[in-house]
Amino acid sequence: MTDSLGTTRPTDGNPAAPTTARGAQDVVTPDLVARLTRGVIGSGRTSNHTPLTGEQLADLPEATPDEVATAFERARAAQHAWAATPVRQRAAVLLRFHDLVLSRQSEVLDLIQLETGKARLHAHEEVQAVVMAARHYGRRAPAYLKPKGHGGAVPVLTKVVELRQPRGVVGQIAPWNYPFELSVGDALPAFAAGNAVVMKPDTETALTALWAREQLIEAGLPADVWQIVIGEGPVIGPALVEHADYVSFTGSTRTGREVAQRAAARLIGVSLELGGKNAMLVLRDADLDKAAEGAVRACFASAGQLCVSIERLFVDESVADAFLEKFTARTKALKLGTALAFGAGMGSLAGERQLETVSRHVDEARSKGATVLTGGQARPDIGPYVYEPTILDGVEAPMSVCTEETFGPVVSVYRFRDEDEAVERANATPYGLNSSVWTKDTRRGGRIGARLRSGTVNVNEGYAPAYGSVRAPMGGMKDSGLGRRHGSEGILKFTEAQTVATQRLLPMAPSMGMDDEKYAAFMSRSLRAMKVFRLR
Template structure:
């Protein structure tokens, strides 16, 4: 790896508006506090007040009062707040990039992905929400005589639990459609990255969001997470599959809906006609963006035998040339892991694979000389099912390479996991790539890209199959899930019953004949 110089700026994180932001946490007068630390250096970032169950109850009380007033406003008025936020986010992006980097340890270009994603989401729903949410005429029971209209109502208060790895995208990214749909939000961001969510709330309030509509509570997930989920009218959770199952059970017990984006063991398939330069460059982004701490990043790479050697030559050269740094400029390719827990998981997976016979083609070691939580981008060969790295989600800068000779075999192996979040196919024949993509068991599949093409398509749904979750974000699904559908049906002229002077038997025969005629005429 190529290490960029560690100057004084890389050892001290920027001055953040901590005091202003922490005032937005819902807490009592004498809260306990927890200290967060910068992954780059281990230096303290902030002392955050922790919320209690009683604070969560207060947050819901405030949110419900604000939601009733918010839902009465036209969709266009609600959307306008987020279109203003779009502009202010882009204008003040350096502020949030500093916060994201300080809290996560990712490099600036990967933090910018979150700014880009949220801006796209604001614009999409800001422009399209009114069309998504408008009332729609539906086919009535009896043509002409029955008028049926589908009406959309907000759920009420959405309970949102967001993770640390993409703290802007996965907090406000889900809150945007929820609030434009007329809901309030009570959110528990991960404590490590709470300042990012609090900054978004602070700026959104400047843009006209009602003061109590978005409530943020801070605390340990097992402690206050159940309180957030236990009062919600709808639950939106992003995190591990294990915790997601618990969230789903709690929501199901209350008969409220839930959207869950969970883990992944995402596969990349490099077909024999792939553009090797483009595929190698794309693989670096797919595997090592945000140090691999991305639910849609690639952890398994299937490369056709005919191109394996030339592809790996190009890929490994790029991996070896990656610039690792603990800094706030734009001149680094990969940053730090976020926590000791993540570092321990990555180290365990790589060390066990090496001990059981896998070959480390690149990387394979921690880099405490750069920072306490750095680990080199790592490429493994010879991984087999006995190794944890084969099937378990690593969630770090590690990818395993496998060889195939038959595309059907590659598809079967790529699908050979309980997960189904994201996948990638590389080929010069895009029609062939799309055919292979449709056979992969994943909620999003990118052709000639790793993850950004699908994730950045804000009008298209994104989510997981199998153990990777339930529901979708983005597109029409990403806003309609936050609504309740209601049918208002108006019957005209005659009731749906035997009219005066006709027996029930005559009525049934008349309806039978009508049904046959409507089918013949193609009536839907």
């Protein structure tokens, strides 16, 4: 028997007190769907569903490849005026959007939960990430994009200014796992830089992206500057890359390679955040209680469906038993739930495909000798795609869970003898997105972190400090991607650098009666002098 949308249960099966149930029909009304899809291009029809119960959420417009081209035409026509808008006015739109999101957050929290199945606290992480990005680029975009003067070829005579021109229309492909943060959160710097965006969200999470678009338009973004097209990736994805001036993609490494190849054929830029098999290192001097609490957050937030979540846990053998006792107890105490309310420690997987992958990885590992310390079972009594948070011990190659990205609430435990071994084993993966190090000696943690081949490293936390520090770049090494979001790199990637050099008084050529030989000698003496005077 399946619980209503108002029940949470601990992983040991004991029911928790029910909260007031609210269902999908209470949130996703016909009026809401009509409002959010107004003006969205698409002559076909498709639908999405909530993983909390499996029921249909909304009937949505579905675009054809030709209609994707139409969306780009609209966006391109609107982009010119938007780019001509002073950057401070563009940035002010982001700040107004920041306030709208915070004041209406309950609306988007409901949509995120309904479309992804995640717990409400984990949905709130998306709200936090989006408003931090909006505030950051709302405040810093004018400085990032400000024309910069440089020393010219000839001091005094050559004046050089570096400008940042918008690329034009950005094609964005957003994933299902963080439908708010990885749609509008990634688009905000593109808008601030003067671009338009044509975005393809995952169909199952399209309502969240459409809600974000509605708020941004109310904040002052011209409606045609952000076009959303809905459809299956293999059908309309190629058209999006074909018409874009730049592509922003978040998703699997396999699909990311295909996107990169198509973009390369057109000689357009691309940024990719792809898969991960992220490692957490618990050193012998770690605070084990804090490390165990942190591991629960790092491994099971959003039911493990987070690109930067931890799937490999390396523990110093001298503290492994004590740590695992604490970690296992905290994991068993997590409450699983599907309520549209705070209180559950973990929600549902996003759908049948994720449930199949998680079940296959765990079942194979168990059959080949791994030990399930806790979890290891689907929970259809709570929701059709709910799976218990799972800790595996004794995992070895060639178990799939050892090397493949699970993207679910499953973590494998490995013991190590010294830190060199831990670093080597943590780096022994084609991925390099995120890492975590736990130690009471934070300087030592930083030194070890610098040896890990991942784009972000968190000391004494799982992923939130690095991701939430929006002034610093975030992205992956190796097969985990190209480019960065956040900070200066997160906005400058949406621009083309343009150098404007003005030559004054004398040409860059023989003049004042000099022949070629005298001009060459004069320039040689000048170059030596510039080195002596340390000119750059």
